[in-house]
Amino acid sequence: MPSVSPAELMLAAASQPLMREVFGNIPGWAKGLFYVVAAVAVGAWAYGIYRRVRLWRQGKPSGGVNYAAALKRVVRDVLLQGRFRGRPFASLAHVLLFSGFFVLLIGTTLVAIEHILADLLGRPASDPVFHKGLYYAVYELVTDSFGVAFLVGCTMFLVRRLRGAGSFAKTPADVGMLVLLIVIGVTGYVVEGLRIIHAATPLPGLSPVGYVTASLFTAAGVDQAGAGRLHFALWWFHAALALGFIAWMPYSRLIHSLAGAINLAIRNERLGTLRPISMAEVEETGLIGVAKLEDFTRQQLASLDACVSCGRCQDMCPAFEAGKPLSPRNVVQELVGVMNVRGVGGQSAGGSGQEKDSGLPLAGGVIGEETLWSCTTCGACADVCPLGVSPMGMITDLRRFLIGDGALRGSPATALQKTDRVGNPFGLPQKERLAWAAGLDVPLVKDNPEYEVLYWVGCAAAYDRRAQKIARSVVRLLQAADVNFAVLGPEERCTGESARRMGDELLFQQLAEQNVATLGEHRAKRIVAHCPHCVNSLRNDYPQAGGEYEVVHHSQLLSELVADGKLPAMPTTTAVGGSITYHDPCYLARANGITEEPRAVLAAVAGQGGGNADAGALPIIELPRNRRETSCCGGGGGRMWFDDAPSQRVGRGRVEEIVGSGAATVAVSCPFCLMMVGDGVAAEKPTMQVRDIAELLAEATLGPESGAANGNTPPSA
């Protein structure tokens, strides 16, 4: 390959007619035929897209679209491919394939514009409108290089698919599509090389790959006339494949490019929120949740077509890891299958009609009840999906149907019944909501109406003997730091977080309404809660019920108090012997992005960063899956109320990971995690301590609670 210096290139661009003829070597009749075939292909493409969009439009309205935000997301998540996490090989392959494809698509479009413009202006083929000079030089170099990216990406995917390991789908159609794309790419270079010989294109080095193929043909003895004949034949071959690809695209998995872009543009990005249901709608229709595909939103239906069955969600799913019958990928793909066989809302998908309809209902049939109940709504699937598909959202919508249908029994049903009856899933008297605070002098809102921070205790710490110690520790810390706080006591009810994620939307709405009224009555503005589920519900669910507050997790408030020096200096001996590890709760780390504040609290407990560094700081061990990549303890999404033995629980893999860290203590910052991890660790490694960060901080700064013999003593209720 001759090397062309930038200076030479500039010179050449300025002095020579640097260009190539569009449709060079293609006679008029062939051009005409090409346009006819192209029109047919584009027609097939447009019809294919239209058919899918028609299906999506049978769904419920997705709500208004913020176009500025949508544009930003398209740039960030689609054009810049900003959502890949993990799987470096496949992610790189996709970035290469996508960028190559996208640049070549733009390149081809520009050539088409040039050709049409030239035609309209009546210019001869030898006098292009803009496809010449420096523009042409850059164009050739860029498209030629991105063609390489495209081919490398396709080849990487093909190799990966043929090797076969991994949870991604491996259908013959997928392999066929990759082979087609590779053949299109390769013939493109071959046609380019032949054209360089035939048309004696100036400065052929601008297309390095084309130049190499040209050199190979020359070396093989192909002369200018031979190149012309070969070029004509292969040009048609290349064109036919490319047009065939365009026609096939909407009927193949590549529909994901369009469906995915739409989904990424308009989806709800906040993991901690769910779609509300209006009571009026339920009363009118008598329906709740998703019974049929048309009960999903349009965005959700489009997201079904966005799924490429890559299986990243399945790899991240803690329920799948624990051997539960749930694979988020399969949930989506089963629904896609139903969409193709049954159509949506009476609108046929226009399939071959060969596939038989099982006739099963969606919830409890196509997707089994046990599958739907296995989800902890940890959000890992929705968070990891590069296309922004949320299997979790579909699962909760299908659960709503099950709840309305009376398809829940046993302990989780009892928990909901109790929540409905008395306002907490334990079913214990509302009057006993302050029993945890015995001897602590905790002010009620009515006794301290001028409070600054409302401490939202939550049901677990109100009633569970183990979790009560979190609340006692938080109160000791708030009192030591002179924080002006109050609690609602018997006026507080379950936020309804569990109920909502289990699909009991009406129960959630009833509880939210009552709590919003109570909080309004006591003019709550700033709320602190130690339970990430309460935090998430108050933050993300309650605005839908008309409650807007500043809601912080106790880790945020406690790390503030530590940083501001509001707590006593750490004693020289720390409360924890040995090393500490930290388990991120899903609803704190993933849904609300709070990951560093709990670590700041732990650093203080471990004697790191403070004035006690000399005294020998304790090591803090990070778990392999930490922060946003954390793995669920198994207690979310209502799983807390299912009667699983620890060995059957969703979080058992996480417990093994925690035990495997070798730490002496695992710190958590969620009462559900405290109980689930606590049970799991007790079965695996009883010597390991499971403690909330507030308990550790209270002991490190204030010492053990007076009257308590050790950290494991429950408060005298």
Place this chain on the structure above:
Amino acid sequence: MKILVPTKRVPDTDQKITATADGSGVASDHLPFVVNPFDAIALEEGVRIVEKLGDDSEVVAVGIGEADYVQQLRTALAMGSTRAICIECDQPLDPWNVARLLKEIVLREQPDLVLMGKQAVDDDANQTGQFLAALLDWPQATFASRVELLAGEIRVDRETDHGIETLRLPLPAVVTTDLRLSEPRYASMAGIMKAKKKPLDMIPLAELGVALEPRVEVLRYHSSETVRRGERLRSVDELVERLRQDVGAQA
């Protein structure tokens, strides 16, 4: 097939239930009420039988009480009952009179099977089903842990202190349910809403033409205090030692 399921509205046993100051009854202010859990099991089993038959069979839930009873009957409808009947009655009833009222409903409805809880968790009387079978002169099977519908008859596994007793009864019959028979489904607010269109008939007590004959007189209710005693021991050995002492003290 028609299955009649009589139910009772009882206080939620999770709550602290206390007697009123004058001892005349249970302090029911703010006390949540539920369908007697054994009756919920009967409802679930009845609905399952009907679902399995898949024909025009029906489950009819029955309640006796004041207007607020409707809430529990709506729950029964949400659980899958076809319709519900409420006998409006503002007087306290003993099992004998409950059975006499139910007999009238049975004569009106002509069910093939009466399925009901073996007892109510408030007074634990365990008499109504037996009285009803006697009044109707129907065969009865109490404490059912499994029922199987055969042609014109029903096979019932009964839980007894000595094991499972299996009976075969010609229909119509009265069967009372034990704990293990079935696991009741959750009647959510959404389910209750969906079931609102199902018929719920109110029948005034007078319409049944039954003169009440009270046989049981409640003299007084009083609350008993349970004292929780707990002690933290230092070691397993200490625990074993203490248990030995306690057993020795009781022997």
